[in-house]
Amino acid sequence: MNTSEQLFQAIRSADATGAVQLLEQHPTLIHARDARGATPLVLASYLDELTIAEQLIAAGAGLNVKDGTGSTPLMGVSFKGHVAVATYLLERGAAVNIRGPRGFTALMFAVLGKHVEVAELLLRSGADTTLVDEQGLTAADHARQSGLTDMASLLE
Structure with a gap:
């Protein structure tokens, strides 16, 4: 297993110490990509590994x-x-209105995941409710389509 694979394995295993040691020995691993194109920070964040995310940042x-x-x-x-x-x-400066796959924003992803608390956090951080995806739908439109009327009201 090469050092890049070792770093991603350490992240998947919630091994913050191992991840830090690898990064100290091989600083360029901060830019590594796994087979799916994930960066170490994308993977750590997605897996809810706050300690590792903090160290990566x-x-x-x-x-x-x-x-x-x-x-x-x-x-x-x-x-x-x-x-x-x-x-x-967000506290470290992540951009809240960047567009991703299909033109989705983080706010649209929060709606798709049905996470009101995250949506509220994004709104407080400047999420633009008027942005539309490739189909011309806003986050509120996605909420309505999913039957999330309270969330749709929050976003309007």
Whole structure:
């Protein structure tokens, strides 16, 4: 297993110490990609590994670097509903209105994941409710389509 694979395995195993040691020995691993195109920060964020995400950001991981699908770390945590990691990413300067796959924003991902608390956090952080995806739908439109009337009202 090469060092890049070792880093991704450490992240998947929630081995913060192992991940930090690998990064200290091989600083360029901060830019590594796994077979799916995920960066270390995208993976750590998606897996709700706040400690590892903090260490990756301290080591210089790009907050808005997209993975192989076009998603940023903030988009992944918004879809998964990881409030603490989302808060940390936003506090460190993650861009809230970047567009990802199909023109989705982090707010749209929060709606798709049915995570009201993350949606509220994104709104407080400047999420633009008027942005539309490739189909011309806003986050509120997605909420209505999913039967999430309370969330749709929050977004209007």
